[in-house]
Amino acid sequence: MRRLYSDGEIIRKVNLESREVDLASEVLKAYQLDFMIHRTIPDNHQFAYHRTNSSNDDFDRRLELYRRHAESLPQNSNGFGPATQLLAVVPARNGTAVLETIRNELVDFNVIQTTSPLDGKSTWIEIFPSTVSKSQTAAWLATKLQIERRHIVSVGNDYNDLDLLEWTHTSYVVANAPADLKSRFATVASNNDGGVAEAARRWLATRQQV
Known part of the structure; x- marks a missing residue:
């Protein structure tokens, strides 16, 4: 999270700690979700991605859109470091059920539902520190x-x-x-x-x- 004055100075920043990133990643992997981990501000346009499913059009669309800022997440994602957020892309037919499951698993995080701005129907599950909203x-x-x-x-x-x-x-x-x-x-x-x-x-x- 950040708030900028007109000169671009960062006056507040909150990140997920490394251990939180590792925990959230393992939960998303356990439920076989496709997701991305965004680096900390000011480099939060850069991310690593993990793909489980062979067919996820909205995930592919987002990945292609920001391809030059993306890298594949190693199989062992532990040690990624702190992050701004994790973002899982879930096809529309599964969105609501998966969202509640992830919220129940990650009660110490702020888990937010967003409708994909790319296809207008897939669910993006965004995971932030509990203090970020x-x-x-x-x-x-x-x-x-x-x-x-x-x-x-x-x-x-x-x-x-x-x-x-x-x-x-x-x-x-x-x-x-x-x-x-x-x-x-x-x-x-x-x-x-x-x-x-x-x-x-x-x-x-x-x-x-x-």
Whole structure:
């Protein structure tokens, strides 16, 4: 996790420790998942990958997209070192069941569900330190900048925004968010149709009425 000022200075960084990376890797391997391990900031665009399944189109797509930053993970991944996160790619038909299984195995981690932005249906299981989440980061930043929680609004589009949406005083989701999120939070236009701008206008309008 990082927060950057305009000059690019890293003012906060949190990593998975080596032992945590080893533990999470072994769990993902035990459940025969295809996954990637991203190096620490500022090199988190670089990753090592482990493939178990011969057919995983979304995994292949992500690997091809970032091929020049990728390397194959040795069979014995112990000793990889610290990492920003692990990311497993699960075909859509298995996503929900596998997600809950991994969460139960890795209770001391923050295991986040994300819908693949590449095919729009596969599940990405992202594994972070327990202290890393959007809501915890927002709370840290709000404290640092002395902003009260009631003055904070969020806009989300997928499951990886859920903890932030639940934390902020006012929350919106865009029209292209999953249906179960739209049933819980106020909905604005899609991200391609100015949804964030609409959320800002609606929030400012409510503040003017106070």
